[in-house]
Amino acid sequence: MAKELIRLVDCRKAFDGEVVLGAINLAIRDKEFLTLLGPSGCGKTTTLRIIGGFLKPDSGSVIFDGVTINDVPPHKRRINTVFQKYALFTHLNVFENIAFGLRVQRPRLPEKEIERRVKASLELVALKGYEKRSAAQLSGGQQQRVAIARAVVNRPQVLLLDEPLGALDLKLRKDMQRELKQIQQQVGITFIYVTHDQEEALTMSDTVVVMNRGEIQQIGTPLDIYNEPGNAFVADFIGESNIIDGVMVSDNTVRMYGRNFQCLDEGFAPDEPVDVVVRPEDIDIVPVERGQITGMVTGVTFKGMQYDIIVDFQGFKWLIQTTDHFPVGARIGAKIDPDGFHIMKKSEYSGLYGDYSSYSAEYDALSAAPDERGQADA
Amino acid sequence: MTRFPLRRTNAGRRMRRAGALKSAFTPAAGFFGRFRRQSFAYPYVLWLALFVVIPIILIAVYAFTGADGGFTPGNFSGMMDYAPVFGRSLWLAFLATVICIIIGYPAALAISRMRPRSQRILIVLLMLPMWINFLLRTYAWMSLLENTGLINRLLASLGVFDLINALHAGTPGYAPITHFRLINTDGAVVLGMVYNYLPFMILPIQSVIVKIDPSVIEAAQDLGADSRLVFRKVILPLSLSGVISGVTMVFVPAVSTFVISKLLSNGTVMLLGDLIEMQFTGAAYNPHLGSAISLIMMIIVVICMSVMSRFGEGREQAVRL
Incomplete structure (x- = not known):
């Protein structure tokens, strides 16, 4: 340019x-x-x-x-x-x-x-x-x-x-x-x-x-x-992100939830702790027996184009976007392709973002208001 | 078993904040809603009717009736005799207003550029003389301006008059002076007007200037205007409405004053106010003539003001510098 x-x-x-x-x-x-x-x-x-x-x-x-x-x-x-x-x-x-x-x-x-x-x-x-x-x-x-x-x-x-x-x-x-x-x-x-x-x-x-x-x-x-967000702040601020603690076992292999997932990221130290980003649209919902991990639906919100569902994977809540409807309480399996992972180095923002425990539909509407008022933005 | 630390977005906090805001504003809306009711204006409407509208009607009635109570336009027939008084009143009030603008506008501009704290202090200082009785303040000017007043005494002690007399010593027919004639002049009356009414020029201008959005001034700078052009093309036109209300608040009382002229000219500079006062309290007791003069003065003031405000409205086109 x-x-x-x-x-x-x-x-x-x-x-x-x-x-x-x-x-x-x-x-x-x-x-x-x-x-x-x-x-x-x-x-x-x-x-x-x-x-x-x-x-x-x-x-x-x-x-x-x-x-x-x-x-x-x-x-x-x-x-x-x-x-x-x-x-x-x-x-x-x-x-x-x-x-x-x-x-x-x-x-x-x-x-x-x-x-x-x-x-x-x-x-x-x-x-x-x-x-x-x-x-x-x-x-x-x-x-x-x-x-x-x-x-x-x-x-x-x-x-x-x-x-x-x-x-x-x-x-x-x-x-x-x-x-x-x-x-x-x-x-x-x-x-x-x-x-x-x-x-x-x-x-x-x-x-x-x-x-x-x-x-x-x-x-x-x-x-x-x-x-390729650089840290948890960027991943959370731009779009929706599930950010999970993981360990980079070796190039192209990340470990979380006690099992290894294949990914496309390289260049980390062996067994380096990392933040794993999975975008809500990169997760496929599959029958429980075929899932890489399994969890239970705890919330469903209709968004027009898709449903936003909150799924509890062993105590950590993920946001998944899907065009199919899953009722609250349903057990589902999740499958993530290698290109669905993005691995980030740990940063000062690690652990601050990426959990959807407090997510609700109202959040989107309400969170707009404080931002609008924050025009004093020096 | 891998440990998953609990992570929170700040969504919960934000939601609580938004909720608190909502509940804080809901009752406020009702509060203001009740204040919007028309009935709150009734006391003022009543006041206006009793003490403004009815007196004006009475003035008009008096102006068109004679001592016998019958209708007559005769009160107006001799009005031309008073033309010099009208002329002098309007001229001196005009002078006082112009001087108030010349002093008041830069002062208002300077005040409005200060920190809010300094602004408040200066405004209080500006209002401070008003805590003292109007008559007292004008009497004070008398003792300053008198032939044997403070100013002349100060000048004498500085040897100013001796110096002047010495300079003219050789001039045939020259009478040595012992003082300047300050009091009992048009200048003294104008000075009294300016002194008393200046705050009424500064305050409205200052309040308009501080309300100019700073980003509008930044926009002008951004577009290439230096500070001189920013003033001429943005601040001045946007503050004209303040000047217009300042002019109203100075000119109207100045044109009708009688205390200032009475005290500072000892009756030698007769203004409309003095003339009218004489018709009501003086030996020349004639409330019908007094009412007629008042009515004419009112009409002149209304015309002056409407011309002013027309100029104010037209400024969008007028100020295409």
Whole structure:
């Protein structure tokens, strides 16, 4: 892919003595769609604001196109931002909102040029004919589009997007995800996108940077991140994961539940303790006598596409996704193909995630709320 | 037997938190629901009717009747005689308002950029003079501005007048001065207005500026505006509504004041307020004429204010700098 555009070197940031960013190192290539993904307070917004110039790192440097820009104020960076709550100028109409960045340019641009570029921007976000509307009259989705048009009209090299779809409803969010990706390809610039929504990150990104507690946990393509999570945190945060204690007996053989399973992972020390990740969709349910392990169904939730069933395997509860229905109390066998295992080295997160003992259908609905409120995400 | 350590997601904790939130907000909704009831406005409506609407009607009735109680437009016929008083009142109130904006806007801007704690302290300091009686404060200005007042005495002790007299010593017909004439001037009246009404300009502007979403200002910087342009294109237009309410709160009392002009000009600068007061309490007792003047003043103020607020609404188009 293209050349490197931005590099963060050992960027640290603390607020009132509380470390929110601990020595971040990150390289961002030209024209890529990079997503900073993590829960509230993980430092993703802080990272974005450092790139935008709204925060200065306490130490470390921000390098843009080979030049250190730590002390360059936001208005002199060729970087524009789509803010979380859009931050439109309520005293200006749609046209003037988008024209803002052009009107503050010195020397002044000719009016014709401004008009042409605003029109082109409006077309890009499919808001032709909305020029005269007041920004306050628009729906959330339309305000979002104006915010994007306003940010790209300056032809920045980088567009920063801070949870731009957070305030939209699910359907609109899905449409906008597609559209954002399209816009990015059309204008051909780097997008740095901040979200706590793993699905959003997987859908749109070329590169996903998973963050937690001010540290980068893993950098990779969406496929890498999903298939080869680096630690229990990533495995749990991206998608659903059963994470079981195991021992790597030898290359391609992992031992758990007192028996050996064949897997495709290599390069561990003999008998190294590991975290074993099994995705809920990688487990086949078979009759008890044919199962590699057997357990009892303790919970069933209908999810539309599939059933989420909770199965108790010797006291450890797994989540399995299946299109067949199994009643609570049924005994089942489970079979996992070698490529269904992903083996991870032990980390600080080992033992914190991956058990579904407290799983319930309500969890999904309720857990959304604290995340939404956690916008204070420093 | 392999040991399987018990592992927990934080789902349980999150659920409990969400549950607690829900129960905390449910009764609150009912609480606010009851407050939304219309009936809570009734005391104020009654107050408004008794002490605002009825008096205005009475003023109108008085303005159009003579001493005999019969209808007459005669109260208005001599109004042109008072044109200079109208003119002076409007002019001095206008001056005071402009000076309040010039002093008050930067002050409000500076205050709103401070930490919340410093803001609160400064606002209290700003309000502090209001804890002292209005008359007392104006009397204090009298003793400052008098010919033998503090300011003149200070200047005299510094030798300012001696110096001036010495400079003009050779000028034929020059009479040596012993003081500046500060009191009993238009300037003293305007000073009194500015002093008394300045907080009413600062407070509404400050409260509007602090409410401007910081991310809107960041957006402007992000789009390439330096701090000068951020002010001109974002903060100023967004704070105009505060300026407009400040103007209302300064101009209206300034145009109708009579205490300030009475004390600081000793009757030499006659304003509308003084004129009206004379019709009700003075030797020239004529409440019908007083009502007529009040009515005209009210109309002028209403016109001024509606022009102002029209300007405020139109600012979306007007401020295309």
